[in-house]
Amino acid sequence: MRSIALALLLVVTVGPAKATPRTLTDAELKDRVQACILCHGEQGRAGPDGYFPRIAGKPAGYLYNQLIAFRDGGRVHAAMNNIVQPLSNAALWEMASYFSAQHPPYPNPAPSKASTAELELGKQIVTQGLPGKQVPACVNCHAAGLMGVEPYTPGLLGLPRDYLTAQIGKWMNGQRHAAEPDCMGTIITALSNPEINAATAYLASRPVPKDTTAAPAGSVSFPMECGTHTQTAKPTTHTVSPEPVExxxxxxxxxxxxxxxxxxxxxxxxxxxxxxxxxxxxxxxxxxxxxxxxxxxxxxxxxxxxxxxxxxxxxxxxxxxxxxxxxxxxxxxxxxxxxxxxxxxxxxxxxxxxxxxxxxxxxxxxxxxxxxxxxxxxxxxxxFRGGEYTPDPRQTAQWNRGAYLVNGPGHCAACHTPRNSLGGLKSDQHLGGGTIPVLNWFAPALNAHPRDGLGQWSISDLVDYLGSGKNRDRAVTGPMSEVVAHSLQFLNRTDLEAMAVYLKSLPAQSPDEKSNTVVARQNLEPLLRKGETVYQQHCVDCHGSQGEGKTGAYPRLAGNSGVIAPNPANAIRMVLNGGFSPSTRDNPVPHGMPPYRGELSDADVAAVVSYVRQSWGNSASAVSGSEVNRLRSVQ
Known part of the structure; x- marks a missing residue:
């Protein structure tokens, strides 16, 4: 067996990041990483319950590689996987660099419940290793102070024992893995459960030294070759979908x-x-x-x-x-x-x-x-009616190009046209909007309807939305994020304008779908009062007191077709799961929405979504707690 260190237990899926310069200031990044701050705190400090690990002050390369692992599947955590999915390497590097630069004080370690013998065994593993098992000491990899090594080795102190143990458990059950050679895979084989428990108990009991900075790169000679040290995901692309062929x-x-x-x-x-x-x-x-x-x-x-x-x-x-x-x-x-x-x-x-x-x-x-x-x-x-597109001689070349792209290669009808019970598209409601089967997202109408469609959008609004994932008061969410990330952002402006011209020409038609949510009249007023309280506590800073949002950053909620759709699933899921708009060339580091599933109860979410759907001129149905509960398990 090759030498391995328990100190590598938090090593990640990909290797060190190059020291790419940051392009945004701390203030700009703080505004964009709200999706992270809710769980990890403004300065990336873990909460007392230990569910959310401290990310402040850790080497930027390590944090960057963790984010890559969550995005690409090396680590499994539904909320994290969902949040970072549409972000590019460049955006993840900016976020990692921001939190690495934060240095709030560490908390004192919680009193240990481990026995003296267990702590002594843990001390031996951490400081001396187990030569008989070819397991060197943790300090051999994470430096003498156990605060990590730049650019990719994390510190091991200041973390709750439960968190350390849980990470090892995820490696054992396949939820985490590293690049080959997989150091953690070897360590699980090398150490027994009592030895692992002893090491985590000792690490969790140790106070954090006054100097919390990681050791400089090259100051530690690692005892083995590790794939995470040699395989690098370069933070150079401003898109999440690089071209596979030059x-x-x-x-x-x-x-x-x-x-x-x-x-x-x-x-x-x-x-x-x-x-x-x-x-x-x-x-x-x-x-x-x-x-x-x-x-x-x-x-x-x-x-x-x-x-x-x-x-x-x-x-x-x-x-x-x-x-x-x-x-x-x-x-x-x-x-x-x-x-x-x-x-x-x-x-x-x-x-x-x-x-x-x-x-x-x-x-x-x-x-x-x-x-x-x-x-x-x-x-x-x-x-099915086969046949190539035939240009309409009554329309302009621009209109025909847009119709071709929308109805041909763009296949917009696949999501934005409702289907019948056999999965056939309802041709009389072409691009009329409806709930996407199984996915439980509502695709809005793509026609000139003033409330449920694009009637209030300008051509420029629509082009910006399709090409960059946002415009002055809207932001892409849900399955549309993938479409923008992998597809629409790469189309030239001429084609995006053609698509916008065609869509804006379609006759106004509201979605055929009707809300099936029923809230008793006597319950509606207290529900909305509660929703206003939740909104003032969690939403007003970003979305405004009148649901006006912040231009170019946080979407407007007043009159937002995604908010007031017949099916409230989009609004519910965004409150529960949060997320980012996609990284695009015109919006490389997008703003994020925090996931409130851990902060708000089903009743709270139902109240705030109902309030938003019935305020500032919005007039959509209220939402029940049971409806929120049904979507809570959906990421």
Missing amino acids: LSLLTESEKRGAYLARAGNCMGCHTSERSKPYAGGKGIQTPFGIVYTSNLTPAANTGLGKWTADDFYKAMHEGISKNGHYLYPAFPFTSYTRMTRQDVHDLYQYLRRIKPVEQATPKAQMTFPFKQRQLMTVWRALY
Whole structure:
């Protein structure tokens, strides 16, 4: 067994960050990291219960790599995974650097409940190691003061024992893992449970030294090679979705294909692991089961390696795979059929330049009788009308371009058009808005309706929203964050304007969906009074006393179609789970919304959402505590 130190128990999924300069001031960062402050405190100090670890003063590279691990799946914590999902390396580096620079005082350690013998064993492991097991001392990796080493080794003092033990437990059950060679995987094998408990007890009992700064880089000679020290995620990109192929290496046809892949958000759906773009395997939840996205890399056995351009066109245009199987409409061929033959060919040419990844697509897990693909014959007869888009001669070239992008590669109808019980799009309510099946997010109407749609939006408002994830008084949330992060931010302004012109031209039509929430009249007034109290305590600083928000930062709540939608799920989920808008080129470090699921009860959330939905001119239904409880388990 190779030497390993318990001191590496908090090592992370990726390696040291380069010392990239910060671009925002502390005041600017503090305003943007409100989603972090609610749990970790203004200066990143842990709460007394130990549920939220101290992040203040830890090496920036360590914090950065922790955030990368949460974003990319190396660490599992539903709230954290959700919050950082749409953020780029650059945004995570800014956040890590901010909290690293904070130095509030450490609390005194809690009285230890460990026995003298247990503490002595822990002291031996921490300061001397266990030579018989080839486990060196913790101080060999985290420096003599146990306050860590720049740029990526954290301090081990000032942390509750329960937290230390819980992190080891997550490694044991597979919720945490490190880059190979995985130091923590080895240490779990090397140490017994009593030895681990003794070490965490001793660490938690030790007072923090006066000098809390981490030891300088290079001051410690680590006892072993560790993957987390050598694999670096560079904080250089201002987007969360880097291009997998250098565009300068592509032909003109392939470049057009790359652009179309962005327009269709192909990578967003066909990537289950960030290190394997376009390799598929991502599960798409439907009311009829789970469909897994296919491998679009040119892998010979599991991807498109043996597909011809005609095979690919048939799949895109007719929804029929190379093997003759009808494709499930979770793949939006009902929209892609509108794409021209040339565009499909360019997309095919680009996908053949992606790095091949041999990764088999899991079999769809459909419920009976939908697992029988032959039933798709009936579905297609009812709901599929193939055919390339035909420009409308009565409209301008700009309008037609927008209609093509929205209804073809952009497949906006997949979310923004309601579906019937068999999953067919309701064509008479095209882009009329509705709840996305299974996901439980409400997609608003994309037409000129003044309340529920885009009637009050200017062309510029809509272009900014689609391209940067925010405009003067709105911010992207929910599934739309992924669309902006992986797709729309990469479209040129001319195309975004074309889409906006087309959408704004659609006749006003409110969503057919109606609220099913009922709050008794006698309960409404006290509910709203309570909601106003919660709003004044937690929301007014960012969203304003009249729900006006802060221009370019926090969205306006008054008249916000996402807030007053027939289904209140969006508002409830944002209060519970919080989150960030996506990192984009025009908004690289977005503002965040704190998750209040730990701060507010179901009744509190129901009250504040009801208050927001019925204040400042808003006139939407109130919300019940049971409705909040139903969504509490949904991230």
